[in-house]
């Protein structure tokens with residue numbers, strides 16, 4: 362069957378008109394973010410929890426032949442560029458294994474941002490700490506056997522870098538790896554969140570993961586232990602727990618008050634908006 366030139370021309374004109382409308386709306390969105398930036402005086406320009414809410418809402422209303430994952434990629438480019446426009450930043454990527462896959466995840470999330478590769482996790486996290494807000498890190502998902510960089514987050518400095526996002530946010534089954542974003546600010550509530558918590562047990566304290574978990578549950582903190590690592594004479598345990606925890610959380614104070622003999626420190630090290638599984642839609 363040959364193409365009907367009249368139909369083809371008409372459809373191409375229709376596409377041009379749609380492109381104009383899309384472009385006008387992009388211009389309008391950028392101007393609105395510009396206005397927002399002038400009233401958003403405190404805190405970081407990047408709000409991963411707000412970004413997560415935007416994507417959840419759009420995926421929820423999506424329909425038609427374009428895959429939701431593609432809509433997500435387009436919006437990631439828009440959001441990432443408008444966040445950088447408010448406050449320029451680059452990405453410090455550490456990934457000893459699967460660097461290409463992690464690079465892809467970082468690129469998909471941060472759009473056209475500059476990405477610098479770092480050979481060690483210490484270097485990548487130092488780039489964040491020393492950058493005065495101009496660098497965020499993308500690190501492999503903590504807690505697996507090979508990914509024991511997470512003890513580096515166990516500082517009690519109120520200005521310490523923290524985990525603020527988990528990538529990819531939209532899971533369409535195309536990425537073989539996951540990663541976290543570490544930023545010089547803390548995460549915010551998106552409505553469906555999880556946190557990482559490092560529990561430090563002191564020298565000579567023999568406590569099983571199961572008993573530690575019981576202590577957390579009794580304090581109202583629900584999660585699971587992902588990994589344990591020695592540090593000096595201490596042992597650090599990485600927990601992933603429901604909801605967001607910050608330094609002032611009364612549950613952490615209650616935990617230490619009740620079990621200070623077993624638990625030397627409970628350090629919240631950030632959290633993330635739970636990723637959206639597109640296959641489950």
Ligand SMILES: C=C(O[C@@H]1C=C(C(=O)O)C=C[C@H]1O)C(=O)O
Nearest residue numbers: 394406407408411412440443444
């Ligand atoms: C516009 C904002 O700043 C950034 C850009 C966003 C966007 O383009 O929608 C969303 C969250 C922030 O990372 C905001 O805080 O709402």
